[in-house]
Amino acid sequence: MMVYLRTLRFGFLVGLGDFGAVLDWRFWLVTWGARVGAEAVFFSLLGKLIDSPDVLRFLVIGSMIGVGSTSAFWASGFFTADRWDGTYPLLVAAPASIIPPIVGRTSVWMLNGVASSLLAFAILRYVFNIAFPLTEALIAVPIILLTVASAYSAALLLGGVMAPWPAAQNFIRTNVTTLLLAFSGVTVPISFWPGPLEAVAQLLPLTHGLRAIRALLDDGATTTVLNESGLQLLVGLGWLVVAMLLMDRIADVGRANGTIDLVEG
Amino acid sequence: MLMYLRAVRGALRTQFLISKHPFDGMGVLLMGPLYAVVLFAILKNTGRIDLAGFALVAPFLISVLMQGIFQAGELFARDRDGQTLELAVATPAPYFIILAARVTVVMAISIPSLAVSWLIGWLFFGIDIALHHPVALVATLLATLFAASGTAVAATATFCYGRSSRTFQSTVAYWPMMLLAGVIVPVTLLPEWIQPLSRAVFLYWSADLLRDAVAAEPISNVLPRLGALTGLGIIGALLGAWLVNRMLDHHEREGTLGLS
Numbered sequence: 001m002m003v004y005l006r007t008l009r010f011g012f013l014v015g016l017g018d019f020g021a022v023l024d025w026r027f028w029l030v031t032w033g034a035r036v037g038a039e040a041v042f043f044s045l046l047g048k049l050i051d052s053p054d055v056l057r058f059l060v061i062g063s064m065i066g067v068g069s070t071s072a073f074w075a076s077g078f079f080t081a082d083r084w085d086g087t088y089p090l091l092v093a094a095p096a097s098i099i100p101p102i103v104g105r106t107s108v109w110m111l112n113g114v115a116s117s118l119l120a121f122a123i124l125r126y127v128f129n130i131a132f133p134l135t136e137a138l139i140a141v142p143i144i145l146l147t148v149a150s151a152y153s154a155a156l157l158l159g160g161v162m163a164p165w166p167a168a169q170n171f172i173r174t175n176v177t178t179l180l181l182a183f184s185g186v187t188v189p190i191s192f193w194p195g196p197l198e199a200v201a202q203l204l205p206l207t208h209g210l211r212a213i214r215a216l217l218d219d220g221a222t223t224t225v226l227n228e229s230g231l232q233l234l235v236g237l238g239w240l241v242v243a244m245l246l247m248d249r250i251a252d253v254g255r256a257n258g259t260i261d262l263v264e265g
Numbered sequence: 266m267l268m269y270l271r272a273v274r275g276a277l278r279t280q281f282l283i284s285k286h287p288f289d290g291m292g293v294l295l296m297g298p299l300y301a302v303v304l305f306a307i308l309k310n311t312g313r314i315d316l317a318g319f320a321l322v323a324p325f326l327i328s329v330l331m332q333g334i335f336q337a338g339e340l341f342a343r344d345r346d347g348q349t350l351e352l353a354v355a356t357p358a359p360y361f362i363i364l365a366a367r368v369t370v371v372m373a374i375s376i377p378s379l380a381v382s383w384l385i386g387w388l389f390f391g392i393d394i395a396l397h398h399p400v401a402l403v404a405t406l407l408a409t410l411f412a413a414s415g416t417a418v419a420a421t422a423t424f425c426y427g428r429s430s431r432t433f434q435s436t437v438a439y440w441p442m443m444l445l446a447g448v449i450v451p452v453t454l455l456p457e458w459i460q461p462l463s464r465a466v467f468l469y470w471s472a473d474l475l476r477d478a479v480a481a482e483p484i485s486n487v488l489p490r491l492g493a494l495t496g497l498g499i500i501g502a503l504l505g506a507w508l509v510n511r512m513l514d515h516h517e518r519e520g521t522l523g524l525s
Contacts, residue, residue, distance in 0.1 A: 031437045038440035042449055046304070049450045050313050059307070170335075171288040174296045182303045188310040 011104020040120035062186035068117025069151035075109035079159025110152035147209025150236030156243035208232035272358035276366035297328025298381035328378035337417035402478040412467035412498030418505030467497040
């Protein structure tokens with residue numbers, strides 16, 4: 001257990017290095033803030049065009065989670081960072097599992113996702129002047145964290161799935177994050193979609209957390225908030241477990257057939 | 266003159282072979298239009314199909330911006346990383362001409378996105394958007410290709426300064442630009458102080474013209490607006506030529522042409 005935590009910590013430090021090579025926190029606030037703000041405002045503006053306060057409010061809350069999820073999905077590209085660095089065989093040879101270094105290194109993008117959502121929350125509230133009750137907004141913070149963390153778990157799984165095709169990573173990640181905006185209740189309620197799609201949407205990493213946040217900020221129905229948060233926790237854990245199983249399998253297969261440090265260009 | 270034409274032909278062919286990659290070069294034909302799924306769903310859910318023109322045009326503009334920033338904007342730097350810049354500069358043909366031809370191929374790939382976006386609306390949402398002013402539409406698409414290519418030449422020379430954080434910088438530039446250009450809604454919905462800035466962005470003119478071209482209302486001032494779009498393309502190309510030559514001069518003098 002201690003070994004697990006220590007490798008997780010070192011992985012996280014490497015991840016911070018990936019991040020810090022690009023920007024420090026002041027630079028983050030200005031540049032990433034501009035990006036997150038613009039992305040969040042982008043879809044909400046459609047509410048202005050449609051000229052409906054309800055649609056605007058729906059899009060504002062959805063976009064807040066949407067930008068955090070999109071940011072957290074950057075983790076999928078860093079799933080294979082150790083492979084590119086050529087340190088994969090060393091990690092596999094070490095007595096600890098390969099999971100903590102990968103989770104540690106990529107988790108910095110989960111934190112970036114949570115921070116992006118919170119920043120978007122503040123920006124959207126200011127730009128569109130939408131009132132959210134303070135207590136409820138504070139209670140929403142842990143649910144935002146849970147929801148973005150679930151998006152991160154799904155991103156890990158995606159990273160593992162697309163590991164064999166590095167050239168397609170950007171293409172797949174972009175399309176997946178766009179589809180998530182449509183199908184997990186970010187921009188339209190999932191009941192908008194035909195039955196089978198709606199059923200699938202129940203398992204997507206943002207759906208239940210978003211419902212909980214909407215219930216909390218709109219009318220504060222406690223049962224809905226608790227139920228949906230619980231479902232979100234289950235769904236998020238589900239994605240995480242599958243992602244971890246996949247990581248183990250990638251390491252096993254790579255070791256068995258000698259392709260652990262080979263990447264197709 | 267004949268030599269230049271031959272160089273252009275070679276550049277076009279080379280870029281076509283590179284861009285043929287289904288995910289890397291052609292990927293934009295799905296990545297941009299997929300936003301149409303999000304936008305058509307919002308409009309249909311709120312019963313505002315009358316605004317379908319916005320949901321048709323925005324994904325196209327997203328494609329153009331994506332392709333410009335992430336593909337065309339990378340050409341110069343990729344040549345440098347791939348160690349082909351020195352060879353290209355050593356040939357008698359001016360590098361700017363080769364770069365401009367290649368940028369045009371890359372940008373041309375993004376143009377059919379409008380058709381993909383239309384198909385998504387028709388196939389999945391049953392929205393049949395009539396293209397009321399086809400001539401203005403085609404003229405705008407051609408002018409957009411020209412302006413996008415001109416601007417991308419300037420961008421690719423600028424981005425080359427970026428080094429390792431290039432992807433990050435591009436992502437940061439991308440979203441604010443979408444707002445500034447009025448990609449999703451007209452800039453009249455933005456604060457007033459932003460609006461004059463928008464007029465300096467070629468996508469702003471393209472967005473406005475395209476939305477008018479698919480709307481039923483008569484379309485006015487087409488020629489002056491096409492002129493503004495083309496003019497911004499010419500400014501971009503001139504700026505790009507100056508930047509490229511300046512950069513090559515600098516690196517040749519310092520002996521750093523092949524270093525990246």
